[in-house]
Amino acid sequence: MIEVPEAPAPAPVPVPVAGLRTRGWLRSNPLLAFGGAVSALIVIVAVLAPLLAPDPGDAGSATHPFDVLKAPSAQHWFGTDQVGRDVLSRVIYGARISPLVALFVLLIACAIGIPLGIAAGYFGGWLDDVIMRVTDIVLAFPALLLALALAALLPPSMTSLTIAISATWWPWYVRLIRGQAASVAGRPYIESCRALGISRRRIIFRHILPNAITPLIVQVSLDVGGVILTASALSFLGLGAQDPTPDWGLMVSEGQTYFTTDWWVVTFPGLAILITAFAFNLLGDGLRDLLDPRRVILR
């Protein structure tokens, strides 16, 4: 029945290629570029710590009784701490501790949050009720208090710290993903998938997940800073990393005694926390602008 004549094709409009246009977005999104660059720098520092640190041994339990609490100098740029260790070396090695905790916490939170959120949002009904009420119960506890309680129950170590923070973090992701999944599941294009007889598994993985994941990616990158701050707070309270681990929070905690006289012991690890949290926040903000599917609207 079809005999398509050569219909006049409309004049070809230059097709904007969606996705990452490498040159364009760097300029249009300086925050993302800056946040991304600093975040990448932190990762590089963490990876290359043994090469960058002037005194790699000081990241551990070394003591130098004759170099205690020396002010910043050409030899020790960030000064030395209460047992004579080079603060710069410890700050550099610290890039392997807090950000790694953040990475694991966020991975665990996603691993719990995504499946539960999708299940609640897509299937709805009693499953939704059960998942969301459990989530609400966990959320009802103040996050820091819950993490404190858990960390106090577990033997103080980085693993316990990671578990304690993860336990308070996942409910947010369940809620986020659930809301997205539920709104996507009701859209006509998902209904047409069902009408076409596409399998449930395929609908979830190919259609729901990619549409629901964007806010999560943004939230995760925004949360890197938050987890680092929480981990630092717990370490500061003595519930996370233990000496001689070069954790930034722990260093701030141990240095506070000397803060009035020897400011550098607290200030540099504190700055490291600040910069890391800030960089990942910028990265998150930038990603949100970049990944918003409604970003390109008819031009």
Next chain:
Amino acid sequence: MRLEITGLNVRFGARSVVDVDHLGVDDAEIVGLAGESGSGKSMTTLAVLGLANTVGATVAGSIKLEGRELIGLPEKVLIGLRGSRIAAIFQSPSMAFNPVFRVGDVALRALRRHGLTGSEATDRVDQAMRGVLLSPDLLRRYPSQLSGGQLQRVAIALAVALRAEVLLADEPTSALDVTVQAEVLELLRELRSRDGMSVLFISHDLAVIAELCDRVAVMQAGSIVEQGPTDQIMSAPQHPYTADLLRSVPAIERRA
């Protein structure tokens, strides 16, 4: 009759929402289904697509496509018919496309699902795009990069590509502005005369129906109260409800 509905009854529990004695669409005919919101127009569409049960309704009666009874067919067979023999387009084209896929990928996948090979599907989609007066280049774009009218035409192109005999158009122009609406109506007319496609055009907008349709059926509270050739219905409505509907169409006139 290409599509013939007789004694169709759609009900939610004890409440009947559609009760249609007879409604048919002939080859290359555009039939308008008019009526106010909630009169059962969209439920009729769903019933024809075999999807009314998915919203919890029970369907009784007869719906025949080229003489073949659709009601009672197993879901597997219906899946094969949907999209390929009976296509449907809906009110908001932007919601009909998954924003994370290029429209062309959606189109190709839909065609492959109906048993076409990769290169066949590509050819058909390109051809269908030209058929709906769009450049195949647009297939590389994401839904957010196309206008509502372009998206609606891509949706229609899918129906064309699969050579559907019947197109159910459920308020396809209500979400589009007037100039774009004119494009889509022109396209439907073209498909009818060129490809012999039959269209069941559902709208609350009598002005659009008057312009497009060969015949009109007017629905009220689930039943068809009047049907006949468009001119006749528009000029001499027999049923008071039709007359009411016609009176409610705003006319362009200067205020005194």
